[in-house]
Amino acid sequence: MTATTNRQGPGPLVPPAKPSLLYRPEFRQAVYQILLVVGLVAGFWAIAHNVSENLARQNIASGFGFWNRTSGFDISQSLITYNNQSTYGQAFWAGLFNTLLVAALGVVFATLLGFIIGIGRLSSNWLIARLCGAYVETLRNLPLLLQLFFWYFAVLKNLPGPRQSIVLPAGATLNVRGLYIPAPVPEQGFNAVLIAFAMGIVASIGVYMWARRRQLATGERFPVLWTTLALILLLPGAVYIALGQPLGWEYPVLRGFNFQGGIPIQPELMALVVGLSTYTASFIAEIVRAGIAGVPRGQREAANALGLSSGLTMRLVVIPQALRIIIPPLTSQYLNLAKNSSLAVAIGYPDFVSVFTGTVLNQTGQAVEVILLTMLVFLTISLITSAFMNWFNKHIALVER
Amino acid sequence: MADTSRQQARRAHGASGGILLNGVHKWYGEFHVLKDINLTVKEGERIVICGPSGSGKSTLIRCINRLEEHQQGQIIVDGIELTNDLRNIDKIRAEVGMVFQSFNLFPHLTILDNLCLAPIWVKKMSRAEAEKTARMYLERVKIPEQALKYPGQLSGGQQQRVAIARALCMNPNIMLFDEPTSALDPEMIKEVLDVMIELANSGMTMMCVTHEMAFARSVADRVIFMDRGEIVEMAPPDEFFSNPKSDRTKHFLSQILNH
Numbered sequence: 001m002t003a004t005t006n007r008q009g010p011g012p013l014v015p016p017a018k019p020s021l022l023y024r025p026e027f028r029q030a031v032y033q034i035l036l037v038v039g040l041v042a043g044f045w046a047i048a049h050n051v052s053e054n055l056a057r058q059n060i061a062s063g064f065g066f067w068n069r070t071s072g073f074d075i076s077q078s079l080i081t082y083n084n085q086s087t088y089g090q091a092f093w094a095g096l097f098n099t100l101l102v103a104a105l106g107v108v109f110a111t112l113l114g115f116i117i118g119i120g121r122l123s124s125n126w127l128i129a130r131l132c133g134a135y136v137e138t139l140r141n142l143p144l145l146l147q148l149f150f151w152y153f154a155v156l157k158n159l160p161g162p163r164q165s166i167v168l169p170a171g172a173t174l175n176v177r178g179l180y181i182p183a184p185v186p187e188q189g190f191n192a193v194l195i196a197f198a199m200g201i202v203a204s205i206g207v208y209m210w211a212r213r214r215q216l217a218t219g220e221r222f223p224v225l226w227t228t229l230a231l232i233l234l235l236p237g238a239v240y241i242a243l244g245q246p247l248g249w250e251y252p253v254l255r256g257f258n259f260q261g262g263i264p265i266q267p268e269l270m271a272l273v274v275g276l277s278t279y280t281a282s283f284i285a286e287i288v289r290a291g292i293a294g295v296p297r298g299q300r301e302a303a304n305a306l307g308l309s310s311g312l313t314m315r316l317v318v319i320p321q322a323l324r325i326i327i328p329p330l331t332s333q334y335l336n337l338a339k340n341s342s343l344a345v346a347i348g349y350p351d352f353v354s355v356f357t358g359t360v361l362n363q364t365g366q367a368v369e370v371i372l373l374t375m376l377v378f379l380t381i382s383l384i385t386s387a388f389m390n391w392f393n394k395h396i397a398l399v400e401r
Numbered sequence: 402m403a404d405t406s407r408q409q410a411r412r413a414h415g416a417s418g419g420i421l422l423n424g425v426h427k428w429y430g431e432f433h434v435l436k437d438i439n440l441t442v443k444e445g446e447r448i449v450i451c452g453p454s455g456s457g458k459s460t461l462i463r464c465i466n467r468l469e470e471h472q473q474g475q476i477i478v479d480g481i482e483l484t485n486d487l488r489n490i491d492k493i494r495a496e497v498g499m500v501f502q503s504f505n506l507f508p509h510l511t512i513l514d515n516l517c518l519a520p521i522w523v524k525k526m527s528r529a530e531a532e533k534t535a536r537m538y539l540e541r542v543k544i545p546e547q548a549l550k551y552p553g554q555l556s557g558g559q560q561q562r563v564a565i566a567r568a569l570c571m572n573p574n575i576m577l578f579d580e581p582t583s584a585l586d587p588e589m590i591k592e593v594l595d596v597m598i599e600l601a602n603s604g605m606t607m608m609c610v611t612h613e614m615a616f617a618r619s620v621a622d623r624v625i626f627m628d629r630g631e632i633v634e635m636a637p638p639d640e641f642f643s644n645p646k647s648d649r650t651k652h653f654l655s656q657i658l659n660h
Binding site: 301 | 491494497498499503508518527529564
């Protein structure tokens with residue numbers, strides 16, 4: 001009550017009396033935080049101490065000495081040179097690249113498919129909307145492991161053997177051992193075609209920037225898509241024909257019991273990429289649908305009332321606003337996809353978890369190091385992905401007050 | 402002015418710059434929202450539509466630029482009949498400006514880009530020309546200094562004035578207003594009404610759904626009272642306010658004027 005009288009009185013303001021330390025929020029918060037940190041450090045120290053004592057008692061080596069030892073096992077598919085004489089370190093990289101390959105392919109296909117299905121589900125065409133709805137409800141509600149088994153065992157492992165292969169167009173072949181596509185073999189002069197291709201891309205970027213500036217300046221539009229397509233395809237095409245088609249193809253040929261030559265794509269990789277991307281696409285479709293539906297109806301009406309066609313309304317008004325709703329949950333789908341790729345173990349694709357956390361851990365017995373490295377790898381992949389997506393999201397965020 | 406020369410050109414072609422509604426009906430499922438609406442709005446005429454909520458007044462003006470589809474009857478806007486023909490719908494929408502209760506500015510674009518979007522993409526204007534027009538209209542609605550801000554940074558009254566400027570940038574012959582002041586705080590209503598009065602005085606054909614009876618009295622050529630999907634009464638403002646004929650109109654007026 002003294003404080004009130006002070007404020008009403010004509011005299012100078014008296015600062016309120018400071019409460020005892022115990023009742024001050026700053027002090028309490030500091031104490032809680034210090035207690036938490038001390039508790040965490042003590043807990044981790046206890047675990048680390050326990051582990052090192054147990055390892056010493058069981059005579060298990062610790063440290064990363066195993067990294068440069070010969071692994072002695074094979075990996076069925078590797079993007080880098082690897083055989084059973086390679087080291088555990090090389091096995092680490094072989095597995096990591098296999099995982100990154102699956103994650104990258106999966107993210108691209110899942111995004112494309114997800115956007116198509118998501119927009120399709122909002123279509124005014126009854127059949128398209130229902131088909132997309134059925135897709136989402138089926139794939140989203142079945143376990144991913146089951147779907148991988150379906151693609152691997154029910155579809156790809158039921159294909160005919162090499163001698164009864166399904167012949168696909170352009171010299172490709174599909175059988176129980178995988179998909180074989182022709183491998184391009186560059187001959188003399190092919191570099192010129194590549195240079196023409198690069199020039200076409202550079203010229204297209206130039207045309208795009210010029211057309212954009214011209215549209216801003218004069219309002220006239222330029223058929224950018226067709227021009228760039230012509231530049232990118234026709235320019236190298238012309239060089240290719242002019243130089244007498246300097247590119248050979250190595251076709252897969254049946255020799256004995258198996259196909260030789262061409263580029264083989266294993267059924268394990270196909271099943272994993274198809275399974276992961278169709279499954280994740282069903283979630284992305286829902287995110288896209290929610291994002292578009294989350295843009296207020298009035299936005300579309302205002303754009304229509306100004307005379308913008310439905311295509312332009314979508315492109316200039318709805319999608320830019322929907323993206324800021326779509327991006328954050330889309331990021332978690334990408335992270336899920338990368339992490340779900342470890343289900344590769346179940347169908348025998350040599351991904352990082354199967355190679356490193358499986359075989360290497362079994363052979364070396366160094367569980368702590370291997371598991372720590374595995375966690376570090378997945379953490380790095382996830383943090384890089386979300387850092388990129390956060391940057392992108394910030395880039396398109398709305399300005400409010 | 403460009404307006405006058407275009408009006409002359411249209412008269413020379415014998416086209417009407419007004420709106421004609423002939424026996425228009427609309428249903429939402431079982432619900433009959435518009436019942437046999439007959440209305441002719443001449444070029445340059447200013448119409449105010451009032452009525453209780455749910456009377457179909459918003460639906461009526463939303464039918465005029467095809468944000469809603471009518472199911473029976475004929476709507477002719479600026480000499481073009483509204484049918485399923487997408488080309489006609491686009492033509493009419495480019496000729497008819499609309500202002501909404503909730504402003505509906507595009508939040509991801511600056512004020513200037515909000516104004517330039519349709520002129521650039523629909524009228525294929527150059528950026529420089531579109532910006533010049535946009536700045537002229539921002540001047541006219543008295544907020545030229547807000548051009549580079551985003552809608553979220555403006556007050557409601559400012560946003561609604563931007564929305565009016567955005568519609569004017571398409572150089573429309575007809576302006577539709579759907580309760581333009583209903584979402585505004587009282588002190589902001591006046592700044593928006595001032596802009597609308599100025600627009601009315603410049604000879605624009607206007608159809609305005611509003612409960613601002615002072616605005617109706619000073620600006621409208623005719624006031625329309627709608628109830629339950631019908632036009633109940635239609636008269637010049639003096640007659641409408643001093644001598645309403647139908648009981649429903651009297652009841653409505655007594656409710657909104659005496660409080």
